[in-house]
Amino acid sequence: MDLVSLPGFRDFFPEEAARRAYIFSKWRDAAERYGFVLYDGPPLETTELYRRKSGDELIGQLYCFEDKGGREVTLRPEMTPSLARMVASRGTSLPKPIKWFSIPQLFRYERQQRGRLREHFQFNCDILGEAGPAADAELVALLVDCLCSFGLTEKDIWVRVSDRPLLAALLEALGIKADGQKAVFQAVDKLTREPTEKIHANMVAGGLTAEQATKVLSLFDGRKLMDIASEFDGSKTVCDRILVLQQFFGILDAMGLASYVEFDLGIVRGLAYYTGIVFEVFDRKGEFRAISGGGRYDNLLKTIGGFDLPALGFGMGDVVLGELLTERKLWPAKLMKGLDAYLVLVDEKLRLPMLALAHQLRSTGFSVDYGLSETNVGKQFKAASQKESRFAVVLGPDEWKRGMVKLKNLMTRDEIEVGVEGIVKRLQESRLSHSTMPEPISQHRD
Amino acid sequence: MDLVSLPGFRDFFPEEAARRAYIFSKWRDAAERYGFVLYDGPPLETTELYRRKSGDELIGQLYCFEDKGGREVTLRPEMTPSLARMVASRGTSLPKPIKWFSIPQLFRYERQQRGRLREHFQFNCDILGEAGPAADAELVALLVDCLCSFGLTEKDIWVRVSDRPLLAALLEALGIKADGQKAVFQAVDKLTREPTEKIHANMVAGGLTAEQATKVLSLFDGRKLMDIASEFDGSKTVCDRILVLQQFFGILDAMGLASYVEFDLGIVRGLAYYTGIVFEVFDRKGEFRAISGGGRYDNLLKTIGGFDLPALGFGMGDVVLGELLTERKLWPAKLMKGLDAYLVLVDEKLRLPMLALAHQLRSTGFSVDYGLSETNVGKQFKAASQKESRFAVVLGPDEWKRGMVKLKNLMTRDEIEVGVEGIVKRLQESRLSHSTMPEPISQHRD
Numbered sequence: 001m002d003l004v005s006l007p008g009f010r011d012f013f014p015e016e017a018a019r020r021a022y023i024f025s026k027w028r029d030a031a032e033r034y035g036f037v038l039y040d041g042p043p044l045e046t047t048e049l050y051r052r053k054s055g056d057e058l059i060g061q062l063y064c065f066e067d068k069g070g071r072e073v074t075l076r077p078e079m080t081p082s083l084a085r086m087v088a089s090r091g092t093s094l095p096k097p098i099k100w101f102s103i104p105q106l107f108r109y110e111r112q113q114r115g116r117l118r119e120h121f122q123f124n125c126d127i128l129g130e131a132g133p134a135a136d137a138e139l140v141a142l143l144v145d146c147l148c149s150f151g152l153t154e155k156d157i158w159v160r161v162s163d164r165p166l167l168a169a170l171l172e173a174l175g176i177k178a179d180g181q182k183a184v185f186q187a188v189d190k191l192t193r194e195p196t197e198k199i200h201a202n203m204v205a206g207g208l209t210a211e212q213a214t215k216v217l218s219l220f221d222g223r224k225l226m227d228i229a230s231e232f233d234g235s236k237t238v239c240d241r242i243l244v245l246q247q248f249f250g251i252l253d254a255m256g257l258a259s260y261v262e263f264d265l266g267i268v269r270g271l272a273y274y275t276g277i278v279f280e281v282f283d284r285k286g287e288f289r290a291i292s293g294g295g296r297y298d299n300l301l302k303t304i305g306g307f308d309l310p311a312l313g314f315g316m317g318d319v320v321l322g323e324l325l326t327e328r329k330l331w332p333a334k335l336m337k338g339l340d341a342y343l344v345l346v347d348e349k350l351r352l353p354m355l356a357l358a359h360q361l362r363s364t365g366f367s368v369d370y371g372l373s374e375t376n377v378g379k380q381f382k383a384a385s386q387k388e389s390r391f392a393v394v395l396g397p398d399e400w401k402r403g404m405v406k407l408k409n410l411m412t413r414d415e416i417e418v419g420v421e422g423i424v425k426r427l428q429e430s431r432l433s434h435s436t437m438p439e440p441i442s443q444h445r446d
Numbered sequence: 447m448d449l450v451s452l453p454g455f456r457d458f459f460p461e462e463a464a465r466r467a468y469i470f471s472k473w474r475d476a477a478e479r480y481g482f483v484l485y486d487g488p489p490l491e492t493t494e495l496y497r498r499k500s501g502d503e504l505i506g507q508l509y510c511f512e513d514k515g516g517r518e519v520t521l522r523p524e525m526t527p528s529l530a531r532m533v534a535s536r537g538t539s540l541p542k543p544i545k546w547f548s549i550p551q552l553f554r555y556e557r558q559q560r561g562r563l564r565e566h567f568q569f570n571c572d573i574l575g576e577a578g579p580a581a582d583a584e585l586v587a588l589l590v591d592c593l594c595s596f597g598l599t600e601k602d603i604w605v606r607v608s609d610r611p612l613l614a615a616l617l618e619a620l621g622i623k624a625d626g627q628k629a630v631f632q633a634v635d636k637l638t639r640e641p642t643e644k645i646h647a648n649m650v651a652g653g654l655t656a657e658q659a660t661k662v663l664s665l666f667d668g669r670k671l672m673d674i675a676s677e678f679d680g681s682k683t684v685c686d687r688i689l690v691l692q693q694f695f696g697i698l699d700a701m702g703l704a705s706y707v708e709f710d711l712g713i714v715r716g717l718a719y720y721t722g723i724v725f726e727v728f729d730r731k732g733e734f735r736a737i738s739g740g741g742r743y744d745n746l747l748k749t750i751g752g753f754d755l756p757a758l759g760f761g762m763g764d765v766v767l768g769e770l771l772t773e774r775k776l777w778p779a780k781l782m783k784g785l786d787a788y789l790v791l792v793d794e795k796l797r798l799p800m801l802a803l804a805h806q807l808r809s810t811g812f813s814v815d816y817g818l819s820e821t822n823v824g825k826q827f828k829a830a831s832q833k834e835s836r837f838a839v840v841l842g843p844d845e846w847k848r849g850m851v852k853l854k855n856l857m858t859r860d861e862i863e864v865g866v867e868g869i870v871k872r873l874q875e876s877r878l879s880h881s882t883m884p885e886p887i888s889q890h891r892d
Contacts, residue, residue, distance in 0.1 A: 002492070003535035003751055006519060009488035011532050014546065017484040033808045035785055035815030035833060038463040042455035042565065043489065043551065044509075044521070046448070063490075065511035068555045073452060075490070086457050089449035095832055097818055100460070105489065109514045119488065127818075134818040145808065254798040255805035305449055339481055352700040359701035362479045362591065369481030372543055372573075372580040386541055387481060 008110070008118025018335040020121070023318050024103055027123040030146035031101035034138065036125055039100045041082030043107075047072040049081045052304050053273065063107045063118075075107035079124040080297070080313060081304055087128055088305020096129030096309075117319060123292075126313030128301070133244050136277045136296060136312055137251035143281060143292055143314055144260045150321070151330040157291065160264035161279045163245055164295075167219075167265060169237035170228070174215050180207045184216055191220060191266045220266045225249075228265075248277060273297050276312070288324055292316035338388030340427050343370035344380045346396040354395050357405075357420065366427050384410060390430055393423060454556070454564030464781040466567070469596075469764050470549055473569040476592035477547035480584065482571055485546045487528030489553075493518040495527045498750050499719065509553045509564075521553035525570040526743070526759060527750055533574055534751020542575030542755075563765060572759030574747070579690050582723045582742060582758055583697035589727060589738055589760055590706045596767070597776040603737065606710035607725045609691055610741075613665075613711060615683035616674070620661050626653045630662055637666060637712045666712045671695075674711075694723060719743050722758070734770055738762035784834030786873050789816035790826045792842040800841050803851075803866065812873050830856060836876055839869060 005011050012020055028038070047064045063075035076082060079102055087098060102124045110116050125142060127135045140159055147157055167188075171181045183206020187199045196217060203213040219228075225245060232238040245263065252261050267280050276296030283291065294314025301309045325331055341361060343354050354370060361368045369387055371380050377394075384392050394406035399417060407423055408415045409430075418426065451457050458466055474484070493510045509521035522528060525548055533544060548570045556562050571588055573581045586605055593603055613634075617627045629652020633645045642663060649659040665674075671691055678684040691709065698707050713726050722742030729737065740760025747755045771777055787807060789800050800816060807814045815833055817826050823840075830838050840852035845863060853869055854861045855876075864872065 002494070003531050005488045005531075006490055006492060006513075006517065007515075009490060011488065011528075011535075012484075012486040013532065013536070014483040014485050017486055020486070021484060032783060033811070033813045035813060037460040037782065038458075038467060039460055040458040040463055040466070042451050042457065044452055044455060044553075044565075046452060048448070063513065067452075067509065069453075071452065082457075085449050085451075086459065089457075090459070095829070099815075107490075119490075130818045132819055138818060141805065145805075250798070251801055254801040256802065257805070336483065337478060352696070355697055355700040356702065359587065359591075359703070365479070367479045367481060369545075372576045372584060373578055383541070 006118075007112055008116070010117065010119070014336070018337075019322065019331065020318065022332065022335055023321065024121070026149050027101075027103060027146060027316075030142060030149055031123075031125055033145070034099070034125075034142040036099045036101040036142070038102065039083070039086070040102050040104065041076070041079065041086060043076050043105065044073050045076055045082060045085075047074045049085060049304070050074055050077065053081050053084075053300065061108050061110060063109055076104060077106055077108050079104045079106070079122065079315070080126070080300065083124070083126055083313075084301045084304040084311070087309065087311075088301055088307035091307055094129075097135065098126075098128040100128075101125045121318040123316040123318075124313060126311060128309050128311040131298070131310040133248040133277065134251060135310075137248050137255075139294065139312060139314060140261060140279060141252060141255050141257055143279075143294075143316070144257050146316070147281065147291070150325060152324070152328070154259045156283060156324075156328060157260070157281055158284055159261045159279050159281050160267045161245075161248070161261055161277060162263070162265050162267040163241055163277050164268070164274050165276060166228075166238065166241035166245065167268065169235060169241055170219060170232060170265075171216065173232050173235040173238060174212055176208060176212055176216070180212070183207060185268055185272075188220065188266060188268050222264075225263045245277070273300055273303075275299055279314070281316075283324055287327070288320050291320050291324060334388070336388055337367070338390060339369055339384075340366035340389070340431070341368050341391040341393050341423070342380070342384035342387060342389040343368065344377060344384065344392050344394045345371065345374075346377060346394060348374050350395045350397065350400055353400065357393070357395070360420070361423065361427070364424055366424075366431075391423075391427065452564075453558055454562070456563065456565070460782070464783075465768065465777065466764065468778065468781055469767065470567070472595050473547075473549060473592060473762070476588060476595055477569075477571055479591070480545070480571075480588040482545040482547040482588070484548065485529070485532070486548050486550065487522070487525065487532060489522050489551065490519050491522055491528060491531075493520045495531060495750070496520055496523065499527050499530075499746065507554050507556060509555055522550060523552055523554050525550045525552070525568065525761070526572070526746065529570070529572055529759075530747045530750040530757070533755065533757075534747055534753035537753055543581065544572075544574040546574075547571045567764040569762040569764075570759060572757060574755050574757040577744070577756040579694040579723065580697060581756075583694050583701075585740065585758055585760060586707060586725060587698060587701050587703055589725075589740075589762070590703050592762070593727065593737070596771060598770070598774070600705045602729060602770075602774060603706065603727055604730055605707045605725050605727050606713045607691075607694070607707055607723060608709070608711050608713040609687055609723050610714070610720050611722060612674075612684065612687035612691065613714065615681055615687055616665060616678060616711075617662065619678050619681040619684060620658055622654060622658055622662070626658070629653060631714055631718075634666065634712060634714050668710075671709045691723070719746055719749075721745055725760070727762075729770055733773070735766050737766050737770065780834070782834055783813070784836060785815050785830075786812040786835070786877070787814050787837040787839050787869070788826070788830030788833060788835040789814065790823060790830065790838050790840045791817065791820075792823060792840060794820050796841045796843065796846055799846065803839070803841070806866070807869065807873070810870055812870075812877075837869075837873065 062077050067073050103121055105119055105121050107119050127139055168181055171184055183203055187202045200213045204210055225242060229242045252258055267278055274295040275298040278295030280290045281292040292314055296312040298310045301307050301311055343358055345354050358368050358370055389410055392408040392410055399405055403419055404417050406415055407418050407426055508523050513519050549567055551565055551567050553565050556564060573585055614627055617630055629649055633648045646659045650656055671688060675688045698704055713724055720741040721744040724741030726736045727738040738760055742758035744756045747753050747757055789804055791800050804814050804816055835856055838854040838856055845851055849865055850863050852861055853864050853872055
């Protein structure tokens with residue numbers, strides 16, 4: 001019998017589920033520290049919704065089918081179209097700016113490759129209703145802080161930031177019109193993957209002169225914002241966009257995050273729908289695919305929902321992030337929550353009082369387990385340690401006659417005799433000492 | 447433009463997402479108090495997996511389609527087949543008993559009706575590898591405690607418990623063989639929906655004599671376990687099953703949950719795959735559909751995965767539960783988490799220091815927000831209260847010169863002047879006073 005999941009789909013056994021829960025909780029915490037609130041949309045939408053955004057181009061890679069009512073439907077490949085639909089449907093009634101996050105599972109029918117999945121979970125954060133660069137900076141700050149909360153530092157990751165309208169203005173200043181610009185965008189997207197000569201040739205094939213193509217290529221030689229500013233000081237559009245970018249970087253600087261972000265004109269992002277600042281996060285060593293990416297998409301709500309609202313967002317998947325945490329050994333030592341107490345039954349005759357005790361402790365809020373059928377004490381202790389219990393409560397007939405039990409701390413191996421109230425007190429103390437008061441999060445502040 | 451979701455699918459705007467998160471957290475907490483650990487499977491499986499369990503009967507109600515690789519696939523309509531597949535795939539390597547929980551989203555293409563959705567989230571708890579009634583009782587105890595953690599009491603809900611093999615043994619004792627038993631099961635499933643005469647007629651049509659049918663109907667007149675025991679004391683199979691049920695009820699009694707559970711032979715559950723104790727939870731007033739249901743399905747792992755392992759479980763959906771919480775007014779007053787602090791900018795010149803402060807507080811673990819663009823102080827306070835912030839931190843030029851800010855408690859309206867360390871201290875105190883140490887959970891203990 002076939003016992004595996006579909007190719008590209010994951011089973012989450014408890015260990016993997018605990019890792020996923022860890023990632024989700026860090027994502028959620030970061031979003032909430034930044035004042036984002038949770039939303040979600042349906043995992044199945046009309047195919048039309050995705051067509052509105054991307055045309056028919058992407059449909060070939062989607063899980064789309066006809067439902068039993070004859071509707072063209074698609075398993076969501078991304079969250080933004082649902083977000084745009086939802087926000088547009090409430091229109092003006094939502095207070096602005098909207099700061100929302102979600103952790104949807106997304107689906108793509110990609111060609112099967114090693115490590116290429118057909119589903120993943122993606123942290124989505126979006127700001128809607130704010131046109132200025134303060135929103136872009138806020139989003140990137142959240143992105144950086146979120147990654148830092150996993151133990152990653154400026155030595156591990158960096159955010160490469162570019163700007164669509166600036167690149168367009170630069171090309172304009174070089175005399176390259178709309179059609180040529182499109183060729184440039186497509187060519188630049190392959191900057192790191194193809195030799196310079198080929199990109200040059202592609203741009204010339206796209207209608208640029210050889211001289212224009214050479215000049216375009218020189219834009220991507222890693223030059224600083226200030227160099228561009230002085231070279232193109234004749235173009236007002238260029239200067240305006242540089243001012244916006246300077247504000248953006250100034251905010252991140254004020255937040256102490258300057259060392260994470262770098263201007264890099266070569267980041268254009270594949271998707272045509274971006275309209276402003278765009279960014280991608282990579283590991284510094286360049287060993288992994290992009291960890292996250294996003295940018296401003298001011299026209300999407302109008303395209304999808306007929307509602308004009310500036311918007312920007314990013315997505316971060318669980319797969320690349322998980323690989324990075326594994327490679328950097330950043331998973332916490334203890335991922336499973338474990339139990340507060342495991343009840344050990346020395347004499348089967350005490351089963352009913354043990355059940356009463358189990359229920360009492362559980363009703364007090366503690367996680368408690370015990371053996372469902374009769375087994376020897378050794379096996380019960382083994383089960384306690386398998387389930388990562390902090391305490392064992394041993395019900396022996398002699399102690400029980402005196403209304404007492406043995407409480408054994410399974411970390412320290414200390415053992416004391418206590419009454420039921422004593423158990424509650426000790427378990428509570430142990431909880432308090434592991435309590436989760438706000439703690440410094442970012443690594444870059446030590 | 448069409449801005450609604452597909453029929454039967456829900457959008458979760460922040461308010462609904464907060465309700466959903468509340469339900470999920472209560473589910474998760476209850477499962478963890480009982481020593482269950484999280485797992486998950488893929489939302490898309492081969493159609494074959496569901497066919498193995500239910501034959502072709504259910505396929506008409508499923509979201510099944512052919513994927514781009516020509517595979518017959520289905521959006522999961524229930525979790526148990528994935529669970530059975532996963533556990534069977536690891537076979538003997540998992541320590542027993544397995545106590546796992548999950549909160550999958552499930553899909554069914556049901557006929558569109560008011561309040562009938564095509565997706566819902568379902569809390570699934572299962573125990574595998576334990577044949578005795580201690581496991582059944584443990585599961586029902588979790589189910590009851592979980593519902594109590596929402597504020598429901600024995601006045602609101604009850605668990606109706608039956609036993610498949612007991613009913614079969616009773617029918618056997620009445621001289622009804624396999625075919626006739628099947629007719630009885632089908633008829634009994636409609637006990638509350640159809641008149642007695644019609645059920646009687648259906649059983650006779652199914653091969654029973656009129657006398658047998660009358661005797662069968664009398665089994666469902668609400669009689670107690672003890673009445674059945676004395677009436678059928680000649681049947682060893684009946685007596686054996688009654689012993690098992692007595693153990694089951696004895697455990698729940700020891701746990702203090704007797705008032706929640708009742709023996710009710712009329713609960714047979716629609717699904718044929720149950721092999722032992724079965725149960726359903728209803729509201730006492732009978733206003734809602736079943737809140738939860740489950741039972742023992744000892745043969746399923748063999749059917750689906752070729753691996754012989756006793757198993758039992760229950761499912762609880764978010765829709766009926768949500769309706770019940772609404773009707774009983776049991777949603778907490780404060781569902782959104784709100785912010786620790788909202789930073790109010792009196793003078794735009796202080797924006798950069800405010801950004802630094804925002805980042806410092808966020809890095810300390812607090813949730814903080816501020817206005818992304820320049821607005822007047824009144825609107826900033828309005829935003830603070832919209833976002834349910836506990837404090838406002840007011841940055842005024844005079845105080846700032848002295849290294850101070852105004853810290854306003856938005857609940858009490860108290861206002862003090864503090865330095866940055868003072869903010870951290872006050873926010874921490876406020877967090878502590880709202881801290882979440884274990885608290886008594888069950889309502890039935892007051």
